[in-house]
Amino acid sequence: MRTPDPDPNEREPIGGSDDADFAAAGAGGFGGVPGGAANPGWLSEVELAEARRRLPMLYVEAVPVRTDGTGAVTQVGVLLRASPVGEISRTIVSGRVRYGETVRDALFRHLENDLGPMAFPLLPPQPTPFTVAEYFPIPGVSAYHDDRQHAVSLAFVVPVTGTCEPRQDALEVTWMSPEEAASDALAAEMEGGRGTLVRTALASVGALR
Amino acid sequence: MRTPDPDPNEREPIGGSDDADFAAAGAGGFGGVPGGAANPGWLSEVELAEARRRLPMLYVEAVPVRTDGTGAVTQVGVLLRASPVGEISRTIVSGRVRYGETVRDALFRHLENDLGPMAFPLLPPQPTPFTVAEYFPIPGVSAYHDDRQHAVSLAFVVPVTGTCEPRQDALEVTWMSPEEAASDALAAEMEGGRGTLVRTALASVGALR
Amino acid sequence: MRTPDPDPNEREPIGGSDDADFAAAGAGGFGGVPGGAANPGWLSEVELAEARRRLPMLYVEAVPVRTDGTGAVTQVGVLLRASPVGEISRTIVSGRVRYGETVRDALFRHLENDLGPMAFPLLPPQPTPFTVAEYFPIPGVSAYHDDRQHAVSLAFVVPVTGTCEPRQDALEVTWMSPEEAASDALAAEMEGGRGTLVRTALASVGALR
Amino acid sequence: MRTPDPDPNEREPIGGSDDADFAAAGAGGFGGVPGGAANPGWLSEVELAEARRRLPMLYVEAVPVRTDGTGAVTQVGVLLRASPVGEISRTIVSGRVRYGETVRDALFRHLENDLGPMAFPLLPPQPTPFTVAEYFPIPGVSAYHDDRQHAVSLAFVVPVTGTCEPRQDALEVTWMSPEEAASDALAAEMEGGRGTLVRTALASVGALR
Numbered sequence: 031m032r033t034p035d036p037d038p039n040e041r042e043p044i045g046g047s048d049d050a051d052f053a054a055a056g057a058g059g060f061g062g063v064p065g066g067a068a069n070p071g072w073l074s075e076v077e078l079a080e081a082r083r084r085l086p087m088l089y090v091e092a093v094p095v096r097t098d099g100t101g102a103v104t105q106v107g108v109l110l111r112a113s114p115v116g117e118i119s120r121t122i123v124s125g126r127v128r129y130g131e132t133v134r135d136a137l138f139r140h141l142e143n144d145l146g147p148m149a150f151p152l153l154p155p156q157p158t159p160f161t162v163a164e165y166f167p168i169p170g171v172s173a174y175h176d177d178r179q180h181a182v183s184l185a186f187v188v189p190v191t192g193t194c195e196p197r198q199d200a201l202e203v204t205w206m207s208p209e210e211a212a213s214d215a216l217a218a219e220m221e222g223g224r225g226t227l228v229r230t231a232l233a234s235v236g237a238l239r
Numbered sequence: 240m241r242t243p244d245p246d247p248n249e250r251e252p253i254g255g256s257d258d259a260d261f262a263a264a265g266a267g268g269f270g271g272v273p274g275g276a277a278n279p280g281w282l283s284e285v286e287l288a289e290a291r292r293r294l295p296m297l298y299v300e301a302v303p304v305r306t307d308g309t310g311a312v313t314q315v316g317v318l319l320r321a322s323p324v325g326e327i328s329r330t331i332v333s334g335r336v337r338y339g340e341t342v343r344d345a346l347f348r349h350l351e352n353d354l355g356p357m358a359f360p361l362l363p364p365q366p367t368p369f370t371v372a373e374y375f376p377i378p379g380v381s382a383y384h385d386d387r388q389h390a391v392s393l394a395f396v397v398p399v400t401g402t403c404e405p406r407q408d409a410l411e412v413t414w415m416s417p418e419e420a421a422s423d424a425l426a427a428e429m430e431g432g433r434g435t436l437v438r439t440a441l442a443s444v445g446a447l448r
Numbered sequence: 449m450r451t452p453d454p455d456p457n458e459r460e461p462i463g464g465s466d467d468a469d470f471a472a473a474g475a476g477g478f479g480g481v482p483g484g485a486a487n488p489g490w491l492s493e494v495e496l497a498e499a500r501r502r503l504p505m506l507y508v509e510a511v512p513v514r515t516d517g518t519g520a521v522t523q524v525g526v527l528l529r530a531s532p533v534g535e536i537s538r539t540i541v542s543g544r545v546r547y548g549e550t551v552r553d554a555l556f557r558h559l560e561n562d563l564g565p566m567a568f569p570l571l572p573p574q575p576t577p578f579t580v581a582e583y584f585p586i587p588g589v590s591a592y593h594d595d596r597q598h599a600v601s602l603a604f605v606v607p608v609t610g611t612c613e614p615r616q617d618a619l620e621v622t623w624m625s626p627e628e629a630a631s632d633a634l635a636a637e638m639e640g641g642r643g644t645l646v647r648t649a650l651a652s653v654g655a656l657r
Numbered sequence: 658m659r660t661p662d663p664d665p666n667e668r669e670p671i672g673g674s675d676d677a678d679f680a681a682a683g684a685g686g687f688g689g690v691p692g693g694a695a696n697p698g699w700l701s702e703v704e705l706a707e708a709r710r711r712l713p714m715l716y717v718e719a720v721p722v723r724t725d726g727t728g729a730v731t732q733v734g735v736l737l738r739a740s741p742v743g744e745i746s747r748t749i750v751s752g753r754v755r756y757g758e759t760v761r762d763a764l765f766r767h768l769e770n771d772l773g774p775m776a777f778p779l780l781p782p783q784p785t786p787f788t789v790a791e792y793f794p795i796p797g798v799s800a801y802h803d804d805r806q807h808a809v810s811l812a813f814v815v816p817v818t819g820t821c822e823p824r825q826d827a828l829e830v831t832w833m834s835p836e837e838a839a840s841d842a843l844a845a846e847m848e849g850g851r852g853t854l855v856r857t858a859l860a861s862v863g864a865l866r
Contacts, residue, residue: 081708084756088713088809100343101362129711129807132791132799134309152361153310155396155444156369161654162784162811164759172759173657180756182715184789187364226657233651236366236579239591239644290499293547297504297600338502338598341582341590366580370863371602373550381550382866389547391506393580435866442860445788448800448853518761519780552727570779571728573814575863578783605782654784 082179089183090137091163091224092123093231094145096205097189103237106211106228107194108220109144110201118201120219122227124183133157133184141188145203146195151188159184160234163227174223187231208237291388298392299346300372300433301332302440303354305414306398312446315420315437316403317429318353319410327410329428331436333392342366342393350397354412355404360397368393369443372436383432396440417446500597507601508555509581509642510541511649512563514623515607521655524629524646525612526638527562528619536619538637540645542601551575551602559606563621564613569606577602578652581645592641605649626655709806716810717764718790718851719750720858721772723832724816730864733838733855734821735847736771737828745828747846749854751810760784760811768815772830773822778815786811787861790854801850814858835864 094107109121125140127133134153141151163183165176174183194203210216212232217225232238303316318330334349336342343362350360372392374385383392403412419425421441426434441447512525527539543558545551552571559569581601583594592601612621628634630650635643650656721734736748752767754760761780768778790810792803801810821830837843839859844852859865 086715086754088715097364100347101364103364127713138309155306155310155312157445157789229656230651233648235364238647295506295545297506336504371575438865439860442857515782518765519782521782556727573724573728573730573862653782
């Protein structure tokens with residue numbers, strides 16, 4: 031079975047993201063990079079797709095949570111998503127870090143993409159993830175699996191204070207209790223081993239029993 | 240020179256806090272504890288003062304920060320405080336964890352005490368401190384010193400989003416850049432070695448150079 | 449049912465530990481503390497027992513692990529212990545921090561007490577625990593429960609490289625796989641909610657599925 | 658001035674590492690990846706060099722330390738290195754994560770490469786770095802700078818227990834006190850802003866003053 035991709039063309043078109051990478055890099059002042067502004071097409075969509083099979087890709091992921099007034103986690107947000115072929119699966123906020131982009135900006139961008147502009151996420155002041163999830167194309171190498179690439183993901187717990195209006199292919203955000211989020215039933219619905227990631231997130235906030 | 244105490248009678252009277260401990264314990268349902276509701280005075284102020292010289296005291300501390308929209312720390316809040324004898328020193332939010340009180344509640348209580356009710360601190364979802372600061376009565380055992388007790392402090396970085404109106408004996412909150420907060424000049428003004436604590440806090444959020 | 453105490457008289461007699469506290473403090477140079485060397489009896493065993501019902505006690509705990517050559521956790525060590533009345537339960541390394549003792553020294557002391565002198569534990573260079581476990585006398589306040597006291601525990605994962613020969617009342621150390629250590633069956637046998645602590649430990653090392 | 662590269666051809670030839678990536682991927686069973694075993698040359702050295710200018714590269718870094726019997730850091734190891742053009746600079750263990758390689762294996766490989774086979778490093782059981790260092794080709798975007806690429810580095814503190822015999826272009830390992838390692842003098846000699854990384858490492862182990 032094909033695991034839905036955490037960064038498929040539908041969500042972040044390789045060509046598109048690539049152009050975006052270039053634009054971001056240009057905006058950031060990286061015009062001096064050889065092969066930069068002068069020739070944005072030097073690495074084609076196909077070439078990048080192949081690079082993705084030769085280099086580990088850097089990702090960020092976020093487990094959205096609701097907290098009470100003292101910061102304790104009360105609920106966990108899980109995304110319901112339809113794949114291009116109509117398969118429904120559960121996931122969390124996830125996406126690639128672009129060339130020239132900070133991890134923090136990438137995290138913010140993907141939170142906004144997946145939860146909408148009114149989610150008001152509170153990004154942590156610390157740059158350290160609660161875990162580093164390593165996705166390999168071959169199942170069993172680690173707890174995480176992505177059949178299209180080797181991805182290394184910095185995973186964060188992110189309180190959100192506003193209203194989530196999923197965009198793109200995320201159909202909805204389901205809020206559940208820590209117990210429900212840690213259940214085997216949910217883990218079975220999650221793609222790429224992310225049930226483990228949610229449990230690890232809960233443990234990091236003292237909410238796993 | 241006597242280091243101003245992080246938990247002096249003026250801020251948290253031992254007898255008073257003790258009564259408060261008892262009240263909290265009672266409210267929390269610990270009435271069944273031997274010597275509890277039936278005899279709140281079984282451990283006198285003097286006895287507790289002596290207990291403080293025989294047991295490590297559990298503290299929480301918070302380095303207040305301002306963050307930008309992506310969570311990066313832009314400013315650090317330092318408290319200016321006058322000791323009972325009029326000495327001025329710099330410190331951070333600090334106070335004891337009471338019997339029956341969660342660490343999280345203690346952190347919230349001391350933030351409110353020291354920064355006022357409109358500070359709107361965002362307590363972290365994680366229960367883990369950025370460091371554990373061990374204060375010993377003899378200088379030199381560790382980086383931290385408190386001549387009245389052996390205190391072990393769980394230290395947190397806490398973004399505050401509102402307006403700080405210091406109460407009790409904290410005269411004001413000074414906001415400064417990470418560079419200023421990490422300076423030798425500030426460290427020299429801070430009590431008990433807390434200059435080291437502020438630097439360690441900055442390092443934990445990637446803001447120490 | 450009475451939860452076996454993590455620091456009962458049998459393991460660390462209150463009077464004895466108190467004397468030990470005093471001795472340690474004396475050795476550490478704290479002789480100048482009022483009421484110190486001149487009068488070791490100023491806080492009697494009974495008084496300390498009562499202090500323990502009025503102050504949060506500071507504890508350290510350790511989940512012993514075996515690691516492979518690259519540091520990945522392969523096994524978890526769980527202690528089998530008989531209570532004074534002959535009840536068998538499972539636990540981890542646990543004990544109080546004494547007055548004047550560093551957290552690191554307390555951790556080392558309890559590891560040696562519970563695993564024997566040939567365990568060769570590798571204490572982490574970081575002072576930060578993987579979690580802070582709060583034990584309350586009333587069940588349900590948190591995931592952790594200790595009917596004799598309010599204890600706050602700094603919990604660490606500690607690789608051990610030698611041979612464990614449990615001392616005192618620990619009957620044996622059982623080494624098990626991460627899966628087994630995270631099981632409901634084991635959690636049911638563990639005292640005071642420490643099944644949760646073991647799972648949280650496993651999550652912190654990326655070994656919880 | 659050109660900052661010596663943390664991953665120059667001399668240390669990890671792009672073509673060579675690429676071939677190594679391929680070999681590792683093959684050994685790991687990734688032969689089924691399109692364009693894999695059948696055509697190892699589909700992404701040439703030049704193409705990869707260009708990919709490095711379009712994608713963030715994933716790195717691992719290690720600050721080697723000596724610890725005492727209770728795990729406290731007593732010394733920090735800094736590498737002295739000569740660049741291909743004879744410039745001397747100070748650095749730490751650093752290198753790229755290859756396609757199909759775990760972060761842990763990459764860390765071990767680079768420790769062995771830079772410190773020799775008798776260093777006996779003790780990799781941490783946790784997968785979480787003490788910080789995430791982001792190197793940008795343009796100075797000033799972050800504390801870290803690498804004029805050849807955008808690299809994101811997972812940085813670890815690693816106790817080493819054996820004898821260091823630097824290989825490749827690392828001339829020697831200098832062991833120094835935490836105070837010396839945190840000094841401005843050392844920071845000025847370190848490449849790419851790694852003085853900040855060393856200080857952040859020291860803070861994470863409670864050894865920064």
